[in-house]
Structure formats: C-alpha cells, structure tokens
Amino acid sequence: MHELGIVFYIIRDVKQVAEENHVGHVSNVVMDIGEVSTVIPEYLTDCWRWAADREELLKGCGLKVNVIPAVTHCDGCGQDYGTVQHGKICPHCGSENTWLLRGNEVEIKEIEV
Amino acid sequence: MDGVRVIEIKKSVFADNDRDAEALRAELKQRGVYLLNLMSSPGSGKTTTLIRTINLLKDKIRIAVMEADIDSDVDAVKIREATGIPSIQLHTGGMCHLDAEMTRQGLDNIALADADLVVLENVGNLVCPAEFDTGAVCNAMILSVPEGDDKPLKYPLMFSVCDVVVINKMDVLPYFDFDLERCREYVRLRNPKARVIPVCAKTGEGVDAFAAWLLEEVRKWKEE
Ligand SMILES: Nc1nc2c(ncn2[C@@H]2O[C@H](COP(=O)(O)OP(=O)(O)OP(=O)(O)O)[C@@H](O)[C@H]2O)c(=O)[nH]1
Ligand SMILES: [Mg+2]
Ligand SMILES: [Zn+2]
Numbered sequence: 001m002h003e004l005g006i007v008f009y010i011i012r013d014v015k016q017v018a019e020e021n022h023v024g025h026v027s028n029v030v031m032d033i034g035e036v037s038t039v040i041p042e043y044l045t046d047c048w049r050w051a052a053d054r055e056e057l058l059k060g061c062g063l064k065v066n067v068i069p070a071v072t073h074c075d076g077c078g079q080d081y082g083t084v085q086h087g088k089i090c091p092h093c094g095s096e097n098t099w100l101l102r103g104n105e106v107e108i109k110e111i112e113v
Numbered sequence: 114m115d116g117v118r119v120i121e122i123k124k125s126v127f128a129d130n131d132r133d134a135e136a137l138r139a140e141l142k143q144r145g146v147y148l149l150n151l152m153s154s155p156g157s158g159k160t161t162t163l164i165r166t167i168n169l170l171k172d173k174i175r176i177a178v179m180e181a182d183i184d185s186d187v188d189a190v191k192i193r194e195a196t197g198i199p200s201i202q203l204h205t206g207g208m209c210h211l212d213a214e215m216t217r218q219g220l221d222n223i224a225l226a227d228a229d230l231v232v233l234e235n236v237g238n239l240v241c242p243a244e245f246d247t248g249a250v251c252n253a254m255i256l257s258v259p260e261g262d263d264k265p266l267k268y269p270l271m272f273s274v275c276d277v278v279v280i281n282k283m284d285v286l287p288y289f290d291f292d293l294e295r296c297r298e299y300v301r302l303r304n305p306k307a308r309v310i311p312v313c314a315k316t317g318e319g320v321d322a323f324a325a326w327l328l329e330e331v332r333k334w335k336e337e
Contacts, residue, residue, distance in 0.1 A: 002240070002241035004207075005210060005241070005245075006126055012129070013122070014122075028117075038240055087266075088269075106125060107124060107125050108124055109122065110120060110121045110123070111120050112118070113117070113120060
C-alpha cells in the first residue's frame with residue numbers, strides 16, 4: 001500500500017522535468033514496473049488518477065505501466081530463469097546461489113507532452 | 114491535437130530519496146550519531162524490545178527515540194514513561210512508511226548534540242518501509258514467533274535490507290511450529306551477513322545480546 005507515496009515521488013520528478021523543458025501540460029507518463037517490485041500497477045493507476053488531477057500540469061494525464069518480467073541469474077550454472085515461477089532455487093541445477101537480474105524496477109521511462 | 118513530444122527520463126522513482134538518505138547518513142557520521150531503523154509487522158514487539166534495550170543501555174550512552182505511527186502517540190508516551198529518555202512522535206500523514214525527508218524532519222526536533230543513538234521505530238509493516246532508505250546507519254527488524262518462520266521467504270526485500278533480525282516472543286515457542294534453525298536458514302538465503310538474535314522481550318531474556326551488539330555498533334560508528 002505504498003503506491004500513493006510512490007505517486008507523490010513520480011509527480012515531483014515529472015514536475016521537475018516539465019519545468020526544465022518549459023512544458024505546460026503533460027498528457028502521458030510511462031512507467032517501467034518490475035514484476036517483483038512490490039508495486040501493484042492497478043493501485044498505482046488508482047492513486048495516480050486521484051493525485052494527478054489535483055495538479056494543473058497533470059490534469060487528465062494518463063499513466064501507462066510497462067510490466068518488466070522478473071529474471072533471476074544462477075551463479076551455479078550460469079543460466080537465467082523466470083523468478084516468479086521458480087523463486088530462489090535454480091530449476092536447471094538446484095543451486096541457491098542466485099540473484100535477481102531484473103524485475104525490481106520502479107522507473108519513470110518517459111513522458112509525452 | 115498537435116504533435117506529441119516524448120521526453121525520455123529513465124530514472125528510478127527512489128533516486129531522489131536514495132540521495133537524501135546518503136546525505137543524511139553522511140551528516141550523522143560527521144556528528145557521531147547512530148541512527149537505527151527498527152521495523153516489523155504490527156505487534157511483533159518493537160516497543161517492548163526497545164524499552165528493555167534502552168534500560169540496559171541508557172547509563173552507558175545517550176539515547177533518543179522517534180516513534181513513527183500513522184496517527185497516535187501511544188508508543189512515544191510509553192517509551193518516555195518506561196525509560197525516562199526523550200521520545201518524540203512522528204506522524205506519517207497516513208503514509209505507510211517513512212522516507213529520508215520525513216526522518217530528517219524528525220531529527221530536527223531532537224537535540225542531536227545530546228544523542229549517541231537515535232532509534233526510529235518505523236510503521237508496523239513488512240513491505241513498504243523496506244523500499245525507502247531512511248538514512249539510517251543500520252536497519253534491524255523484529256520477527257515474532259507467532260508470525261511463522263517462513264516470513265523471510267514471503268518478504269524477501271525486508272530481510273535483504275536488514276543486518277539484524279531479532280526473533281521475539283521466544284516464550285511462546287512451544288505453542289507454534291516455529292523452527293528457529295529453519296528460520297536462520299531462510300534469513301541466510303536473503304542476507305548471508307544478517308545476524309539472528311532470539312529474545313523474549315516480555316521477560317528480557319536474550320535482550321542483553323541485542324543491546325551488546327548495538328552498543329558495539331554505536332562505538333564503532335563514532336570511532337571509525
Ligand atoms: N508473549 C510475549 N508477548 C510479547 C513479547 N513481546 C511483546 N509482547 C506483547 O506483544 C504485544 C505487542 O507488543 P509491542 O511492543 O507493542 O509491539 P510493537 O511492534 O511495538 O507494535 P506496533 O507499534 O503496534 O506495531 C504486547 O501485548 C506485548 O506485551 C514477548 O516476548 N512474549
Ligand atoms: Mg510499537
Ligand atoms: Zn543453476
């Protein structure tokens with residue numbers, strides 16, 4: 001339930017970029033959200049609607065979420081696998097010596113103005 | 114509609130907070146103040162463990178507490194009455210976590226010149242506080258026996274950001290199928306460097322080990 005806090009961070013960053021680029025209104029914000037980032041896209045867009053419409057710069061501005069699939073790398077055998085299906089233990093060799101390659105992102109990719 | 118222009122940003126939402134947190138840590142280092150961020154689920158025993166720990170340490174070092182609650186000041190009052198040390202309440206304004214900026218605002222209300230150790234009792238929650246670096250020197254968490262030994266598997270981020278995991282409510286172990294060794298193993302999977310300290314905050318058993326570890330940490334932070 002920390003999506004609202006994240007929305008406030010997004011608004012702060014977007015405002016700053018808009019100011020630097022002399023933009024009066026933003027029509028879309030595109031986010032890259034990792035599958036295991038703990039951010040739930042539906043909550044994020046709900047919070048976004050509520051908060052964005054309170055800002056002149058962001059009235060009616062959409063929030064598009066790209067979900068980045070989570071991939072884990074295994075140091076045991078050097079292969080990659082889907083984190084959500086297999087978790088911490090490598091399905092190829094059974095090693096626990098693994099780490100998250102991607103899927104933890106909470107990033108603002110771009111804005112459309 | 115005239116042409117849409119795309120401005121690329123490619124920036125982590127946490128980047129500004131991470132920068133604020135680094136700045137805060139650098140300042141704390143310079144002032145010789147150790148900030149401990151204590152996290153857990155609601156009711157795991159943060160306040161009870163803190164009171165025991167403070168009473169063991171308050172004659173050796175100067176301590177202050179910041180209690181983060183969504184809306185009450187019950188814990189801040191409890192700490193003050195049970196230990197006599199300064200304790201302030203931070204309101205998170207409905208937010209489920211504290212970030213570095215809120216932590217700094219809280220610290221502005223404490224006479225840092227008079228503190229060696231400041232403990233931040235974070236909002237009871239195993240998800241959100243783990244995402245936001247508060248600027249603390251160290252993150253610690255409390256897992257209580259009734260919550261189950263599988264929590265490190267279910268809340269990987271929380272366990273990977275904590276250097277110490279206190280296992281509380283050891284007195285009720287006979288009533289739950291909590292396996293301490295299995296729990297240690299799960300914690301190690303998330304963070305091989307994490308230290309596991311079993312305690313019973315109710316009786317005080319084991320809290321001395323946590324207090325001794327903390328005292329050593331504070332000394333190292335001030336000296337190195
Ligand atoms: N049996 C037992 N109960 C404990 C122990 N430690 C704390 N409790 C009880 O657990 C309850 C919650 O303890 P608190 O210290 O308030 O927990 P907290 O994590 O600060 O709670 P919040 O601030 O509300 O998230 C209280 O009723 C305590 O008396 C323990 O070691 N054993
Ligand atoms: Mg408490
Ligand atoms: Zn493998």
